[in-house]
Amino acid sequence: MSDASNTWQAGGERRVLIAREQLHRASALLTLLLLILGFSLASPAFFSVNNGLTILLQTSVIGLLGIGLTMVIITGGIDLSVGSVVALSGVVSAMAVKAGLPVVPAMCTGVLAGAACGAFNGFIITRLRIPPFVATLGMMLIARGVALQLTGATPISQLGAGFGRLGNGALFRVVEMQPNGFPRVIFPGIPYPAILLLIVAIAATYLLRRRQIGRHIYATGSNEEAARLSGVNVDWTKMYAYTMSGALAGLAGNVLMSRLVTAQPSEGVMYELDAIAAAVIGGASLSGGVGTISGTMIGAFIIGILRNGLNMSGVSAFIQQIVIGFVVIGAVWIDQVRNRR
């Protein structure tokens, strides 16, 4: 809150800057609203409570991945491994369930497996000085390979109703028993994945804005050498970001596999690209130092709504790819133009 008052004290020049800073987010938000409007006109089923909740559910996985990627991208790095880590951690959780662990500890194992992949990325990048692009590309292959090897490339199913609760359950679901004995859903409830996404987004925003590690994440991406000279532990900061990205990919993997109630070792292919796109559409800069969680959330919803809306309007998956490709390029182009002034 003090931020706002200081802003006004600082005078006109600052206000212009703020305006420029917020412009990207505002334009992304506007895009989002236009999409919603357009799809609602195109297909009446789009603008309904049920479809809204479906979108929430579908976006939560990309949203979780996007949050981790935002942290990594702000440090000036990239994480291409998250899609594979999604699969690996889902598989690990399922195997833990099969091994007899209760669902919650089993899922924690999966998240830890994701965090371990992220920590490994961080280790390779900070100790061996391998560029993030290459290091995480390697992990993309390693994690996918491990997931396929562990399962023999066959899905693990029959994980029990408990395993499906995280992905399929909902808060405030209202069901009414009808006289004929069949239940009728009055309100489908807020899906757990959406609630999880909200909690993680708030926590990550807090981390980036109010905690020292967040400040150091921005500083590292802004000018790594300056951060080092100022006494920031740059290597530790990067380790932290990559480990977080891995852990969130692990969480996303659990959400996804729980929704399917099956651990699919081949799930999550190319999810990293959607997540990167979400961050970039939301204003994160691949050269580091810039990015916000709120922006990435808008970006994730733009992608989610685009996918959902195009689906509902009967557009093929191939065309969807093409459209999203252009949206990503367009978003970055707008950003470039804005920075050139």
Place this chain on the structure above:
Amino acid sequence: MSQHPLVEMINIEKHFGGIRAVDGVSLNVYPGEVVGVLGHNGAGKSCLMRILSGAMLPSGGEIRVNGAPVRFAEPNDARAHGIETIYQTLALANHLDAPSNLFLGRELKTRFGNLDDARMLREARTVLARLNPNFKNLRDPVSSLSGGQRQVIAIARAIYFDTKVLIMDEPTAALGPSETAMVADLIRKLQADGIGIFLVSHDMHDVFELCDRIVVMNKGRVVGAHPIGEVTKDDVLSLIVKGALPDDWTARNLEAAQ
């Protein structure tokens, strides 16, 4: 100045492959002393200063603080001994604002460990006002500030904390005349507080105005170390350019006494 030096650098070496950027240099500073470090471009001044600030590991030699040998593996080690540096490159994170840069790596926190941005802003406002009363746009990312304002932030960062030795690598390169004068005042004030200062500068006027002693480097070696009263500007220029004093040199202050 009878106490022992605040810091001593003894026989410092720094090699980059075949290049000897710093070649057996010894240097010290006493409390309340300003030591000018001079030399042509690429003479090795910045390397030497970066070694003392922990930003660069020496290939050889020893550093002593208050007579005790130390090893600086990273900038925090040097800072822990009260050695603060204004880097020639300024070392600012462009996307962060002035207070965030001032406190980078040493953020002020609230009781709950959150960043105390309000207090950092207040403190930054006070210390920046000492150097430049016109500094108002504190919350802007420093990339949008002028070169002089950026330099002022770098200076403020070095003097805000408990400083015993201050390394200034061309601190006034981007400053206008009034800011330069303010920095000169600041140096005198810090000197009076007993802080030892290394001043790297190409500006002869500043050097003769502020320094008690000068050390001239040429191609990585020290070619001259003199109390300021002993030499003239021409002598110093000759040291910087030729690496030697003029052939007919005699100490300026002795000359005057004759």
